[in-house]
Amino acid sequence: MAKINKSTLEKAAKRISPFIHRTPILTSKGINDIAGCRLFFKCENFQKVGAFKYRGATNAIRQLNRDQLVKGVATHSSGNHAQALALAAKIINVPAYIVMPENAPQSKKEAVAGYGGKIIECEATLESRESTLEQVIRDTGAVFVHPYNDENIIAGQATCAMEIYEEVNNPDYILTPVGGGGLLSGTALATHYFSPPHTSVIGCEPAGADDAYRSIQAGKIIPSVHPDTIADGLLTSLGDKTFPIIKKYVSQIITCNDQQITDAMKLIWQRMKIIIEPSAAVPLAVILNNHEIFRNSRIAIILSGGNIDFDKIPFI
Amino acid sequence: MAKINKSTLEKAAKRISPFIHRTPILTSKGINDIAGCRLFFKCENFQKVGAFKYRGATNAIRQLNRDQLVKGVATHSSGNHAQALALAAKIINVPAYIVMPENAPQSKKEAVAGYGGKIIECEATLESRESTLEQVIRDTGAVFVHPYNDENIIAGQATCAMEIYEEVNNPDYILTPVGGGGLLSGTALATHYFSPPHTSVIGCEPAGADDAYRSIQAGKIIPSVHPDTIADGLLTSLGDKTFPIIKKYVSQIITCNDQQITDAMKLIWQRMKIIIEPSAAVPLAVILNNHEIFRNSRIAIILSGGNIDFDKIPFI
Numbered sequence: 001m002a003k004i005n006k007s008t009l010e011k012a013a014k015r016i017s018p019f020i021h022r023t024p025i026l027t028s029k030g031i032n033d034i035a036g037c038r039l040f041f042k043c044e045n046f047q048k049v050g051a052f053k054y055r056g057a058t059n060a061i062r063q064l065n066r067d068q069l070v071k072g073v074a075t076h077s078s079g080n081h082a083q084a085l086a087l088a089a090k091i092i093n094v095p096a097y098i099v100m101p102e103n104a105p106q107s108k109k110e111a112v113a114g115y116g117g118k119i120i121e122c123e124a125t126l127e128s129r130e131s132t133l134e135q136v137i138r139d140t141g142a143v144f145v146h147p148y149n150d151e152n153i154i155a156g157q158a159t160c161a162m163e164i165y166e167e168v169n170n171p172d173y174i175l176t177p178v179g180g181g182g183l184l185s186g187t188a189l190a191t192h193y194f195s196p197p198h199t200s201v202i203g204c205e206p207a208g209a210d211d212a213y214r215s216i217q218a219g220k221i222i223p224s225v226h227p228d229t230i231a232d233g234l235l236t237s238l239g240d241k242t243f244p245i246i247k248k249y250v251s252q253i254i255t256c257n258d259q260q261i262t263d264a265m266k267l268i269w270q271r272m273k274i275i276i277e278p279s280a281a282v283p284l285a286v287i288l289n290n291h292e293i294f295r296n297s298r299i300a301i302i303l304s305g306g307n308i309d310f311d312k313i314p315f316i
Numbered sequence: 317m318a319k320i321n322k323s324t325l326e327k328a329a330k331r332i333s334p335f336i337h338r339t340p341i342l343t344s345k346g347i348n349d350i351a352g353c354r355l356f357f358k359c360e361n362f363q364k365v366g367a368f369k370y371r372g373a374t375n376a377i378r379q380l381n382r383d384q385l386v387k388g389v390a391t392h393s394s395g396n397h398a399q400a401l402a403l404a405a406k407i408i409n410v411p412a413y414i415v416m417p418e419n420a421p422q423s424k425k426e427a428v429a430g431y432g433g434k435i436i437e438c439e440a441t442l443e444s445r446e447s448t449l450e451q452v453i454r455d456t457g458a459v460f461v462h463p464y465n466d467e468n469i470i471a472g473q474a475t476c477a478m479e480i481y482e483e484v485n486n487p488d489y490i491l492t493p494v495g496g497g498g499l500l501s502g503t504a505l506a507t508h509y510f511s512p513p514h515t516s517v518i519g520c521e522p523a524g525a526d527d528a529y530r531s532i533q534a535g536k537i538i539p540s541v542h543p544d545t546i547a548d549g550l551l552t553s554l555g556d557k558t559f560p561i562i563k564k565y566v567s568q569i570i571t572c573n574d575q576q577i578t579d580a581m582k583l584i585w586q587r588m589k590i591i592i593e594p595s596a597a598v599p600l601a602v603i604l605n606n607h608e609i610f611r612n613s614r615i616a617i618i619l620s621g622g623n624i625d626f627d628k629i630p631f632i
Contacts, residue, residue: 024340045589046588046589050589266626269591269626270626272362273361273362273366273590273591273592273622274589274590274591275585275589275590275591276589306589310582310585310586310629310631310632311632313626313632315626316626316627316629316632
């Protein structure tokens with residue numbers, strides 16, 4: 001299992017705090033009434049680059065030594081990790097090489113380029129992404145920063161829940177979405193070390209990309225083969241560093257379908273007047289469809305991000 | 317001129333503070349960089365009912381006596397004032413009669429009904445709205461609460477800028493949208509009594525509903541005849557209570573067109589991840605199109621509301 005202890009998390013929080021936003025925790029009486037419980041929304045959609053991913057990317061980059069930094073960092077991603085790594089590298093004047101599939105949306109490419117990332121296009125297959133990344137690393141000497149299967153990334157994502165436990169008294173549950181498991185495993189570790197003893201961690205997953213659910217059932221990693229969900233930040237599968245933490249510290253994984261995700265997303269837009277991406281709506285969707293578990297509880301939810309193409313809003 | 321002095325405003329702030337949200341002031345480095353100035357966004361889109369209107373409605377209702385309250389309150393509005401009055405009445409168990417044109421969007425009627433308002437439909441003409449309201453008042457004995465041309469409403473809206481001056485050091489400008497002028501006149505009075513001496517108040521108006529601009533030019537109220545703008549909260553004309561305050565205390569009215577409003581609205585959605593309605597984007601649109609006035613300034617902006625039908629987002 002990844003060697004992340006209480007001190008690792010405390011150091012990560014201290015390391016990244018000058019560079020990240022301490023995001024607000026919002027509440028909504030209207031949504032509490034509908035859900036029948038008390039919800040505390042940690043707004044990582046207001047984080048730099050619009051997603052919690054900036055925490056992990058910053059924690060990872062800030063631990064590289066001078067020789068490594070000169071050669072830069074690299075990753076393959078078409079999502080929020082790409083933007084996060086690009087910005088975290090830019091503000092210390094380090095190159096970030098981002099391998100992106102040629103069919104990635106133009107808006108995503110522009111966002112990465114806007115944060116100063118150097119985009120290398122590849123074919124839209126995992127093989128091409130990995131081989132292109134390997135070539136980039138050989139050519140440049142850049143350090144690969146994995147989107148989630150990395151102890152520094154996990155520790156960085158854990159800092160979000162640490163902030164929650166400083167502000168929310170006695171939550172019964174903390175819920176996060178789960179894709180590759182970086183946020184969920186970090187949250188689980190933060191809960192183990194910093195929450196009240198009765199706080200349970202629940203991973204929330206789209207039914208169309210339920211590899212975490214199936215992996216926990218099977219007791220081993222079962223990757224997603226053809227994930228299909230509007231929650232486009234949650235298509236990846238658990239890694240060998242995130243899975244053992246989730247297996248040990250997460251109470252359960254609960255899935256929900258795309259219509260439920262859409263409904264929860266629309267409710268947050270309407271009632272809270274904030275913009276979240278579909279992936280961020282998955283925990284509320286789980287709560288609204290499992291009243292028997294959550295009724296009358298105090299629940300912290302991590303709203304993981306707010307990056308969405310406005311021409312792809314699922315309820316319009 | 318309306319008799320609103322420093323003490324009136326202090327009492328209004330104290331009166332309504334238990335019932336309203338103290339809304340946050342957000343900043344955006346990205347938008348500051350684009351605008352070339354430092355902006356402080358007062359988020360009344362997060363106010364109860366999603367708009368600053370709840371301040372004025374609460375201040376007005378809380379000053380009625382027991383006999384008046386029993387008979388309830390009434391207004392004609394298809395916008396945020398209708399929702400604000402309905403909710404402010406509901407939480408003290410008082411009936412609110414809301415006259416709405418029969419062609420008002422279903423979503424607006426549902427919102428008012430959701431806050432407990434009793435809807436009375438009328439024809440979609442000003443004459444029908446006024447005659448229907450008069451009939452309702454005759455039938456019920458309810459007290460008419462005007463959307464803006466009312467000293468208690470103006471004092472209630474002033475509390476928003478008072479909160480700004482408690483938190484933002486030395487703003488050079490404060491900008492609000494202007495429709496009927498309740499928010500602008502209240503902001504002007506709050507600035508007169510509570511801001512540093514150099515803070516200028518600027519009213520921001522859609523070119524398609526520029527009655528405030530023309531009224532100030534002419535030195536008398538010139539009503540809008542056929543206002544046409546996407547800023548649907550700003551279609552009304554100044555009243556005889558708001559105009560004199562604006563004339564005396566507001567530095568200037570600046571207009572912008574609907575495309576500029578749309579661009580500013582989209583920028584706030586994209587960069588700040590918050591939902592504002594078109595009317596709330598008018599001040600940023602004015603700033604982005606008048607760099608020569610605002611460059612390097614410190615500017616407070618009131619984001620007036622966040623109520624929008626998601627099938628009418630102008631940039632989608």
